[in-house]
């Protein structure tokens with residue numbers, strides 16, 4: 001039994017292997033995931049680093065990935081690159097009779113302990129994994145890493161099931177920067193119930209669970225994360241959990257939603273596909289994207305803003321409106337998006353957008369009719385970000401500096 005105070009680190013873990021997404025390779029350091037680069041690998045001319053130190057620390061790039069990338073015409077898929085790095089490290093350690101271990105509250109875990117569910121695949125799925133493993137094997141063969149295809153199939157599935165998207169929580173846009181696989185954190189089980197005591201976040205490539213309030217952890221297995229978003233419908237969660245993680249969830253939320261199913265919703269299927277299509281083309285700087293998005297939003301009037309798909313559209317429309325300098329519209333969509341946020345991190349990202357729009361609209365001027373709204377948003381932002389990021393973090397300083405000002409004349 002351990003007691004935590006708001007702001008405490010409950011758990012943290014460094015990745016076994018991590019890769020920056022192909023789309024961010026030019027701007028994000030491939031070792032520490034900082035959104036700043038100064039050096040580019042001169043051999044593959046693809047990966048970048050913030051310092052020489054980071055470049056040197058990224059040993060499995062030098063040994064394997066760099067050579068593998070250098071002779072490819074286009075950048076290899078993110079998924080495949082993560083497997084290349086994981087397999088390279090695994091074989092490298094195996095040859096030295098060594099295995100890195102993660103530590104989950106005293107319980108040690110190596111890559112061998114991660115689940116692969118290879119035996120649960122149907123024939124069709126198995127063939128696909130086999131083909132992927134063969135593709136990766138041929139890359140690894142060329143760079144002198146010898147590994148059996150069966151072993152690679154295991155590692156491929158382990159990466160697929162245990163991989164985390166690494167979000168940049170050090171910059172307020174909270175953009176996804178890459179993906180990583182963790183040993184100790186792979187012990188974190190799933191729940192569909194929103195967690196109020198703590199939140200999952202990333203500091204660079206490090207995965208962190210931060211206490212949001214004072215609470216007592218009776219058993220480390222009580223620490224849960226969301227493998228799939230908790231505001232997806234019961235059927236969507238069940239399908240995704242089964243397909244990607246091979247289990248049926250029986251958490252309180254699932255049991256109650258299974259016993260008392262939500263009424264059928266006629267526009268649901270149309271909504272899902274239409275919103276997915278709009279989000280696929282997301283471009284915050286394009287007026288026509290914004291125009292299309294607002295028309296789609298109008299079509300789903302009457303659907304709750306807590307709806308998972310509508311929430312995502314609102315979130316993106318909030319950002320696009322701000323890019324178009326339509327600050328009141330951005331505030332309107334952001335306020336609606338807040339209702340559907342189910343995680344602290346989701347909440348914070350919207351809140352930060354609201355605060356900066358309110359400033360653009362002059363709500364921070366002392367004689368503004370909206371000064372109370374401004375100070376309200378600022379107070380809650382300051383409080384939440386101080387708990388998650390610490391009072392000295394640059395985001396907290398940005399928020400603190402947006403204090404009320406005299407009316408400029």
Ligand SMILES: [Zn+2]
Pocket residue numbers: 029030031032033034049050051054
């Ligand atoms: Zn770096």
Ligand SMILES: [Zn+2]
Pocket residue numbers: 041042043044045046047061065066067
């Ligand atoms: Zn390179």
Ligand SMILES: [Zn+2]
Pocket residue numbers: 191192193249250251252253254255
């Ligand atoms: Zn559940």
